[in-house]
Amino acid sequence: MAKQKYYVVWKGRKTGVFDNWEMCQAQIAGFPQAVFKSFENKLLAHKAFTESPAKYMNKAGEKPEVSALVKQSVGRPNPASIAVDGAWNTKTGDCEYQGVHVQSGKVLFRQGPFEDGTNNIVEFLGIVHALAYCKQNNLSVPIYSDSKTAISWVKNKVAKTEHSRSPRNKALFEMMDRGIQWLKANTYSNPILKWETKVWGENPADFGRK
Numbered sequence: 767m768a769k770q771k772y773y774v775v776w777k778g779r780k781t782g783v784f785d786n787w788e789m790c791q792a793q794i795a796g797f798p799q800a801v802f803k804s805f806e807n808k809l810l811a812h813k814a815f816t817e818s819p820a821k822y823m824n825k826a827g828e829k830p831e832v833s834a835l836v837k838q839s840v841g842r843p844n845p846a847s848i849a850v851d852g853a854w855n856t857k858t859g860d861c862e863y864q865g866v867h868v869q870s871g872k873v874l875f876r877q878g879p880f881e882d883g884t885n886n887i888v889e890f891l892g893i894v895h896a897l898a899y900c901k902q903n904n905l906s907v908p909i910y911s912d913s914k915t916a917i918s919w920v921k922n923k924v925a926k927t928e929h930s931r932s933p934r935n936k937a938l939f940e941m942m943d944r945g946i947q948w949l950k951a952n953t954y955s956n957p958i959l960k961w962e963t964k965v966w967g968e969n970p971a972d973f974g975r976k
Contacts, residue, residue, distance in 0.1 A: 771974070772811035776819040777801035783811045787974030795871030795970035796845045802967075804974070843966055845869035847908040848896045851971035852888030852916075859883060861938075863892035865899065866971040868910070875899060882935035887942055889916035890925055892971070894945040897954050910961040912969045917958055923949040 773784045778793035778800045785808075794800035801819050805811040814822050843849075845868050852863040862878025875895055878888065893916055896909045911917055919925045923946060931939050961969045968974075 770808075771804045771806055772808050773802060773804050773974075774811050774815045774819075774822075775800070775802045776815070781815075783808075783815050787972075791866075791970065791972075791974070792871045794967070795849075795866060796843075796869040798842070800967060843868060843910060843961070844908050847910055848874060848900070849910040849961060849969050849971040850889070850892030850896050851912065851969045851973065852885050852892055853973035854883065854885035854888065855879075861885065861888045862973075863888040863895070864971050864973070865892060865896045868970050871970060877941075880935065880938040880941075882932055883938045884927060884929045886913065886915045886919070887925065887927055887929065887938060889913035890919045891941055891945055893917065893920045893958060894948060897952075897956060897958075898948060900956050901952065901954060906955045908957045908959050910959050910969070912961040912963050914960065917960065920949065920958060 770785070771787070773787065773790035775781050775784065775790060775793045778797050780793050784790040784793070790802060794802050803814070803819065803822055805814060847868045848865050849868050850863060850865045852861060854861040859882045860879040861883035862876070862880065864876040865874045866872065867874055877891065877895065880888070889911060893909060893911050899905075900907065900909070925942050925946060963969060
């Protein structure tokens with residue numbers, strides 16, 4: 767069973783301490799320069815909210831702050847876009863994916879969990895699902911993913927996974943095969959872009975289980 771996490775939002779649509787990722791995500795997704803952090807202790811989370819977020823950022827072991835020059839070169843994500851992300855349980859092998867409207871934080875689709883998969887497979891399926899969703903709804907908005915591997919699979923219309931097929935993951939691999947067939951049979955105008963986590967923060971479609 768996953769540990770309970772608490773999410774402090776210092777800067778977002780609403781600020782405060784939230785006891786689930788969905789509520790936190792609704793405050794930060796697409797919000798310019800949102801400031802938030804997860805805690806495993808409720809008391810510490812409430813204490814942190816009353817203090818400066820700088821005290822809890824960039825500690826030893828955390829990634830250093832990105833330079834202003836890098837931020838300027840990367841720019842900001844398009845709020846009228848879709849972000850996709852996958853989640854993979856290292857212990858069970860179960861995996862799932864979802865797509866989120868960046869500006870509103872609304873979950874547009876969610877699939878899984880599936881047995882015996884990999885993170886790259888569900889990241890790939892997330893992008894293809896987003897493309898099909900956009901085609902069905904006549905949308906030409908950008909699609910963001912933080913997986914370079916999945917983006918390359920989609921653009922090359924081939925999934926180069928080394929994961930073995932098995933009776934447990936039959937449904938997952940059938941979905942992947944259909945995804946490749948869809949890419950070969952369809953065209954799309956949606957830009958598929960890398961979500962720049964180091965600059966923009968966590969992918970809005972992240973499951974919040976890190």
